Amino acid sequence: MIGLTHYLVISAALFSLGIMCVLTRKNAVSVLMGIELILNSANLNLVAFSKYTAGNLDGQLFAVFTIIVAAAEAAVALAIVLSMYRLLRSVNLDRADTLKG
Amino acid sequence: MNANLVSQGIFYFFAALTLGSAAVVVFSRSLIYSIFGLLFTFFGVAALYVFLGADFLAATQMVIYVGGILVLLLFGVMLTHKLYDLDLKTETFQVIPALLLVAAVFGTLILAMTRTTWFSGAVRQPEPTTAEIGKLFMREYILPFEVASVFLLIALIGAAMIVRKGAE
Amino acid sequence: MDPKLIADLHKFYPEMVITGTLLLVVVADIALPVLRRSLTFALTVLGLAAAFALTLPLMAVQPGSMFYGMIALDPMAVFFKAFLVLASLLVVLAAPGSKEFSRSDLGEFYALLLGVTLGMMLLASSTDLLMFFLSLEMVSLGSYIMVGYLHNDRQSNEASLKYILFGAVSTGAMLYGITLLFGVTGTTKMVVIRHVLAGAAASGENSLILLVSTVLILAGLGFKIAAVPFHFWCPDVYTGAPTPVTAFLSVAPKAAGFAIFVRFFFTGLSQAGPQLTWSTFASINWMPIVMVLSIVTMTFGNIAALRQENMKRLMAYSSIAHAGYILMGVVVLTSEGLQAVLVYLVTYLFMNLGAFMIVIEIYNRTGSFELKDYRGFYRRSPFLSISMSIFLLSLMGIPPLAGFFGKFYVFAAAVNRDLAWFAVIGAINSVVAVYYYVRVMKTMMIDGSDDMSPVRVSWDSKALIWVMLIPTIGLMLFWDRVQKLTSGSVGLFLGN
Numbered sequence: 001m002i003g004l005t006h007y008l009v010i011s012a013a014l015f016s017l018g019i020m021c022v023l024t025r026k027n028a029v030s031v032l033m034g035i036e037l038i039l040n041s042a043n044l045n046l047v048a049f050s051k052y053t054a055g056n057l058d059g060q061l062f063a064v065f066t067i068i069v070a071a072a073e074a075a076v077a078l079a080i081v082l083s084m085y086r087l088l089r090s091v092n093l094d095r096a097d098t099l100k101g
Numbered sequence: 102m103n104a105n106l107v108s109q110g111i112f113y114f115f116a117a118l119t120l121g122s123a124a125v126v127v128f129s130r131s132l133i134y135s136i137f138g139l140l141f142t143f144f145g146v147a148a149l150y151v152f153l154g155a156d157f158l159a160a161t162q163m164v165i166y167v168g169g170i171l172v173l174l175l176f177g178v179m180l181t182h183k184l185y186d187l188d189l190k191t192e193t194f195q196v197i198p199a200l201l202l203v204a205a206v207f208g209t210l211i212l213a214m215t216r217t218t219w220f221s222g223a224v225r226q227p228e229p230t231t232a233e234i235g236k237l238f239m240r241e242y243i244l245p246f247e248v249a250s251v252f253l254l255i256a257l258i259g260a261a262m263i264v265r266k267g268a269e
Numbered sequence: 270m271d272p273k274l275i276a277d278l279h280k281f282y283p284e285m286v287i288t289g290t291l292l293l294v295v296v297a298d299i300a301l302p303v304l305r306r307s308l309t310f311a312l313t314v315l316g317l318a319a320a321f322a323l324t325l326p327l328m329a330v331q332p333g334s335m336f337y338g339m340i341a342l343d344p345m346a347v348f349f350k351a352f353l354v355l356a357s358l359l360v361v362l363a364a365p366g367s368k369e370f371s372r373s374d375l376g377e378f379y380a381l382l383l384g385v386t387l388g389m390m391l392l393a394s395s396t397d398l399l400m401f402f403l404s405l406e407m408v409s410l411g412s413y414i415m416v417g418y419l420h421n422d423r424q425s426n427e428a429s430l431k432y433i434l435f436g437a438v439s440t441g442a443m444l445y446g447i448t449l450l451f452g453v454t455g456t457t458k459m460v461v462i463r464h465v466l467a468g469a470a471a472s473g474e475n476s477l478i479l480l481v482s483t484v485l486i487l488a489g490l491g492f493k494i495a496a497v498p499f500h501f502w503c504p505d506v507y508t509g510a511p512t513p514v515t516a517f518l519s520v521a522p523k524a525a526g527f528a529i530f531v532r533f534f535f536t537g538l539s540q541a542g543p544q545l546t547w548s549t550f551a552s553i554n555w556m557p558i559v560m561v562l563s564i565v566t567m568t569f570g571n572i573a574a575l576r577q578e579n580m581k582r583l584m585a586y587s588s589i590a591h592a593g594y595i596l597m598g599v600v601v602l603t604s605e606g607l608q609a610v611l612v613y614l615v616t617y618l619f620m621n622l623g624a625f626m627i628v629i630e631i632y633n634r635t636g637s638f639e640l641k642d643y644r645g646f647y648r649r650s651p652f653l654s655i656s657m658s659i660f661l662l663s664l665m666g667i668p669p670l671a672g673f674f675g676k677f678y679v680f681a682a683a684v685n686r687d688l689a690w691f692a693v694i695g696a697i698n699s700v701v702a703v704y705y706y707v708r709v710m711k712t713m714m715i716d717g718s719d720d721m722s723p724v725r726v727s728w729d730s731k732a733l734i735w736v737m738l739i740p741t742i743g744l745m746l747f748w749d750r751v752q753k754l755t756s757g758s759v760g761l762f763l764g765n
């Protein structure tokens with residue numbers, strides 16, 4: 001029988017994979033993909049808890065707003081990445097080193 | 102009994118799809134492969150939403166994440182195209198500690214989750230959610246709803262301003 | 270329409286005015302190319318001033334929750350609304366004066382700033398986890414864009430990229446923590462969370478998941494207030510961003526971050542006890558964690574500032590250290606501590622903004638933020654040098670300047686809670702900080718330099734610096750007013 005724990009394990013795995021992506025990738029767009037993985041894992045948590053613990057739609061409403069926030073953040077992040085590409089001809093984070101530290 | 106088994110099978114299929122694609126996102130050397138991995142991850146998550154009885158959310162996930170964010174990421178990669186086929190593997194010295202750290206995080210999460218007694222409200226029976234969500238937007242959630250529209254306005258102005266060329 | 274909703278709208282005027290001003294600024298920016306510069310500026314200033322005026326009558330309103338429990342109106346919320354609008358107003362007045370913006374159109378800047386102000390006001394009053402997340406993201410997103418405002422400047426761009434990536438990861442992790450809390454308590458309303466946790470407090474069985482959840486939420490909150498170890502973005506972002514934006518970030522979103530820090534931990538995760546003290550639940554004792562955070566933050570911030578040669582970087586580490594002191598007021602779990610936080614923030618607003626304004630003025634004349642270009646400034650502009658010295662002395666906490674009161678209150682709150690050792694650590698840190706503040710003073714006042722050309726400061730910049738100087742110097746004169754205001758603002762709405 002599929003229960004709450006199944007979904008939680010999947011979301012924990014997604015969260016961990018997202019953190020892994022953020023920690024090890026040097027390309028800014030890749031880090032952004034890691035962030036999307038993290039946000040999706042949180043959303044999965046919300047919807048699963050909404051069904052199994054809260055018993056109402058609170059979690060689902062929260063998830064809708066998270067999707068909204070994620071979309072806006074992705075748009076702005078990509079705008080900044082494109083702007084950086086135009087200035088530097090590179091989106092490799094190793095090159096973003098004019099600010100030391 | 103048979104139907105139960107089939108539905109369990111389908112669940113595990115989508116779970117594997119989601120996690121497998123996420124692994125592709127993280128470990129693939131090619132940026133394009135990563136993006137398509139992300140596509141299937143979003144798709145898998147949407148399927149899991151359907152399993153959880155969140156029909157409106159599953160549709161929203163597909164439309165916004167796949168139709169919006171993913172396309173945006175694809176544009177981002179294509180417009181910075183000189184780099185998408187670069188070998189993006191970092192030095193091994195960085196991957197192993199990160200792997201250990203992430204494994205520790207995952208382990209802690211699983212440990213914590215299995216030891217917890219979650220809040221026991223009612224379990225929600227599957228039924229169509231769209232009408233109910235619409236009503237909630239206009240009642241209990243009206244403030245976040247309005248704030249979200251101002252939020253999106255800010256994001257719109259900001260993103261357009263950043264990429265605008267020409268005189269500052 | 271629900272009559273309660275209409276009643277809530279009557280208490281929502283400041284936010285509505287800010288939103289209206291934002292929309293007007295956007296329209297004015299597009300519509301009138303000739304008048305654009307002055308019109309958008311005037312609209313923004315008027316809107317912020319009107320919003321400030323509208324927050325004052327809210328002090329007299331009965332505390333209660335608004336919009337179905339999403340935000341609360343209580344004395345602390347009103348205090349922060351007024352504080353944040355004032356901070357935004359001061360930054361808007363200072364922004365056009367910076368040479369960094371001389372080639373920029375500031376219409377979008379004002380719009381973004383107004384959006385961030387709206388987000389901060391909502392953040393400071395949020396009592397629901399969804400509202401908390403949404404308004405935090407609103408503040409952050411606006412900030413990310415403002416940092417990258419000079420889109421042809423490589424440093425500004427790089428700073429905003431680092432900021433958004435770091436910020437998105439932190440708030441993503443925080444969101445995951447929020448979802449775990451939702452799972453354990455079945456609700457997103459902080460008031461109900463407290464009730465659920467109080468009921469289960471006897472059994473410590475959920476302590477691990479609550480610990481994980483709290484640590485993750487601290488990641489997001491710590492990022493916002495730039496506490497160690499979530500501070501990594503701070504020096505680079507402060508250095509790369511246009512200086513008015515840096516000044517804004519160091520004061521306003523930080524204060525809003527503290528407001529929600531207090532509100533979340535006190536409303537959601539603590540039990541109100543007798544005589545205005547709080548206690549943590551058995552299952553989630555967050556006090557030692559935040560205490561460690563405070564100590565590490567102030568120590569690291571001060572030590573890192575010692576070696577800095579760039580003024581903006583130095584101010585970044587300085588503000589990290591100040592966040593550590595403010596956290597001390599949160600940790601002691603008394604209303605005296607909360608009052609200390611409010612006092613500290615008020616003094617910090619004026620002295621920090623004042624210091625940044627001087628940095629802006631010096632940049633306008635010399636084009637540099639490096640300390641070596643500050644040498645011998647006393648002979649070039651006694652006004653700027655003396656004002657800077659006053660702000661630095663206040664940041665050090667020297668009596669009778671304003672900064673002393675902030676530190677005094679925080680340390681006194683710690684001592685009164687039998688945490689004298691904690692206050693001693695803070696005091697030692699303050700002494701360490703004297704070194705780098707005095708170093709700047711010495712460079713400006715005593716060191717010689719070859720360039721002796723006098724620097725004239727325009728009257729409007731002078732006026733603004735005086736606006737910062739007067740509270741910094743004169744706080745001791747109207748001390749009892751501030752005392753009364755802050756002690757009356759400590760009330761938190763804790764649910765019906």
